[in-house]
Amino acid sequence: MRRAIALLVLMIAATGAGIAAASTLVSGEESFEQAPEHLLPGPAELMIGAHAPGPRDAPEWAVRTYVGRTGLLCAERGRLAAGIFGDLGRDGELEPRPAGPTGTCGDTGREPVVAGVERIAAQGDAPASTIVFGASLSRPTGATVLPAGGEPVDLPIGARGSFIAVFDGLREPQSLPLEVTLADGRTLRFAWTAGAGEP
Amino acid sequence: MRTTARSRRVPATASLRFIVVVALTGFLWGAAVKVALAEHYHVACVGHGFVHGDSTGDGSFFARVETGCGSTLRQCDLYTNGSFVGGMSVGGTSTTCNAWSRSFGNYSECASTAHDYASGVFSNHVHKAHNWCG
Numbered sequence: 001m002r003r004a005i006a007l008l009v010l011m012i013a014a015t016g017a018g019i020a021a022a023s024t025l026v027s028g029e030e031s032f033e034q035a036p037e038h039l040l041p042g043p044a045e046l047m048i049g050a051h052a053p054g055p056r057d058a059p060e061w062a063v064r065t066y067v068g069r070t071g072l073l074c075a076e077r078g079r080l081a082a083g084i085f086g087d088l089g090r091d092g093e094l095e096p097r098p099a100g101p102t103g104t105c106g107d108t109g110r111e112p113v114v115a116g117v118e119r120i121a122a123q124g125d126a127p128a129s130t131i132v133f134g135a136s137l138s139r140p141t142g143a144t145v146l147p148a149g150g151e152p153v154d155l156p157i158g159a160r161g162s163f164i165a166v167f168d169g170l171r172e173p174q175s176l177p178l179e180v181t182l183a184d185g186r187t188l189r190f191a192w193t194a195g196a197g198e199p
Numbered sequence: 200m201r202t203t204a205r206s207r208r209v210p211a212t213a214s215l216r217f218i219v220v221v222a223l224t225g226f227l228w229g230a231a232v233k234v235a236l237a238e239h240y241h242v243a244c245v246g247h248g249f250v251h252g253d254s255t256g257d258g259s260f261f262a263r264v265e266t267g268c269g270s271t272l273r274q275c276d277l278y279t280n281g282s283f284v285g286g287m288s289v290g291g292t293s294t295t296c297n298a299w300s301r302s303f304g305n306y307s308e309c310a311s312t313a314h315d316y317a318s319g320v321f322s323n324h325v326h327k328a329h330n331w332c333g
Contacts, residue, residue: 039295039297076299077302078302088304089305097302101252101297102297102299102301102302103297104287104289104295104296104297105294105297106266106289106291106295107294110293111291111292111293111294114294115290115291115294116287116288116289116290116294116296117287118285118286118298118302119285120284120285120303121283121284121285121303123304170283190290190291191290192272194272194319
């Protein structure tokens with residue numbers, strides 16, 4: 001009887017050891033549940049920057065910037081009404097966006113402009129949109145989107161060198177190349193294609 | 200006497216083998232569970248996939264592609280029930296692609312997928328939610 005109990009205890013211990021060993025080898029940590037440091041806002045202020053008109057009577061589109069805990073510059077696109085930056089809830093009301101790992105972040109020591117193209121599907125009465133936005137700490141003096149087959153669109157520059165432009169419908173990013181001119185005279189081009197023309 | 204000695208050795212050997220088998224089974228089981236749990240996000244030179252954040256059921260989730268490995272263009276899109284809801288493309292080598300569900304609307308987390316691409320690293324492919332219900 002004692003021998004059987006001892007064997008049972010050994011079996012359980014061995015199983016636990018096997019699981020623990022496998023867990024350690026397969027995955028060091030469940031990082032997907034933790035917000036990564038480089039995307040989380042640091043102590044510097046989150047700043048609402050450039051903004052653009054929203055569809056019909058809906059809140060404006062806007063860019064908010066922050067500096068991540070590891071020093072990256074982050075830009076995030078949201079909605080803006082009465083000075084509040086956030087997102088539309090189910091009832092269409094603006095809900096303030098809490099500070100979190102919600103921005104797209106880049107190392108401005110390597111590339112001075114953080115920029116992206118967002119494509120948003122139609123939802124309810126809200127039409128589909130394609131949005132070019134970004135920010136730079138290198139004092140950009142101009143940002144221009146060059147739509148394929150269309151007139152160049154100059155974007156106003158907001159706080160922390162932020163900019164935003166909104167286009168109707170879902171468009172391919174490659175059809176909306178972006179040029180950003182910095183205070184030192186450099187012009188960076190984002191073609192949104194692999195390998196060519198990126199900063 | 201010989202018979203008695205043999206009868207003591209045989210169970211001891213059998214127990215040892217049994218424990219080894221159990222430990223191996225536990226190891227493989229643990230590995231299989233871990234791999235299954237990690238399926239929605241993994242590292243293939245750069246980390247990417249479906250990121251739940253704090254909870255798998257709060258409607259706040261991401262399609263994300265980290266930087267690195269020479270990638271000059273990254274795309275991260277979100278789909279719910281097989282339909283595109285929103286996504287992002289970023290250029291350069293140092294900017295993370297990070298598409299957040301709540302910035303596109305209100306969507307079911309468990310019925311959503313992240314479609315990720317990093318130029319020169321991996322082609323566009325799908326990561327399902329950890330608690331997939333689609």
